[in-house]
């Protein structure tokens with residue numbers, strides 16, 4: 001006779017405390033589903049409980065296929081400096097065929113080139129990076145991946161339009177958005193994420209709480225955007241001083257193989273981290289220069305009371 005003992009512990013703090021590979025070592029047992037409650041059990045194994053989208057408890061070495069759905073909304077300051085359509089980020093990188101089909105971020109995700117043929121408010125502005133961080137330890141990254149950003153701020157999956165799905169246990173997580181030449185931002189509070197409901201996380205809303213202080217720039221129309229101007233791979237924006245970003249722009253321009261006469265006004269065309277207004281042109285000084293935007297940001301920062309040109313805009317993430 002088999003004795004099966006169910007120990008059902010439901011706790012809101014379980015489920016996201018560990019990341020397990022998607023696998024199953026079910027040495028025996030079965031599952032039963034009643035309404036949206038599913039019990040999966042096996043025999044003679046360590047008891048493990050997990051919670052899934054609707055409601056699931058499992059016992060034994062069983063790892064369900066966890067996922068959550070999320071719709072972040074975020075603006076980048078760069079492509080909003082001179083928007084061609086009010087409230088929409090410019091998509092010059094896309095319209096000039098400069099956006100690479102391979103992500104510039106660590107996962108080297110790839111998309112089909114047709115993703116960049118969409119025009120209008122859902123046209124792709126650039127690649128972005130999303131992280132979920134642990135509720136009680138914001139230094140711990142639960143999951144992360146490349147995603148795509150539309151002109152209206154929607155962060156979407158790699159087909160350019162679908163809701164972003166992340167393989168992580170439903171629960172409460174901090175949401176981090178990153179961009180290659182803007183400062184990263186994190187939700188001040190953990191956000192409840194599930195598979196059943198797509199959670200909108202609107203970083204552009206001035207009422208949305210972000211970690212730290214002045215994590216984003218407030219634009220004229222009261223919406224929030226990531227600060228642009230970090231071109232040298234650190235976590236600050238600085239015009240002049242100990243770790244300034246502007247010399248990197250000048251260096252990029254002077255060292256371009258096409259700039260035979262070393263003009264500081266030379267324009268480097270293409271997808272370039274130094275192109276902080278994301279118009280497809282990197283220019284140090286001249287008709288459409290990128291450098292002054294950094295000085296404007298430094299002087300406009302709410303923390304720079306004395307208007308120092310050496311002020312540093314520090315990225316507001318927990319590791320700082």
Ligand SMILES: [Ca+2]
Nearest residue numbers: 122150152154
């Ligand atoms: Ca959209």
Ligand SMILES: [Ca+2]
Nearest residue numbers: 230232236237
């Ligand atoms: Ca920097």
Ligand SMILES: [Ca+2]
Nearest residue numbers: 275277279281
């Ligand atoms: Ca530019």
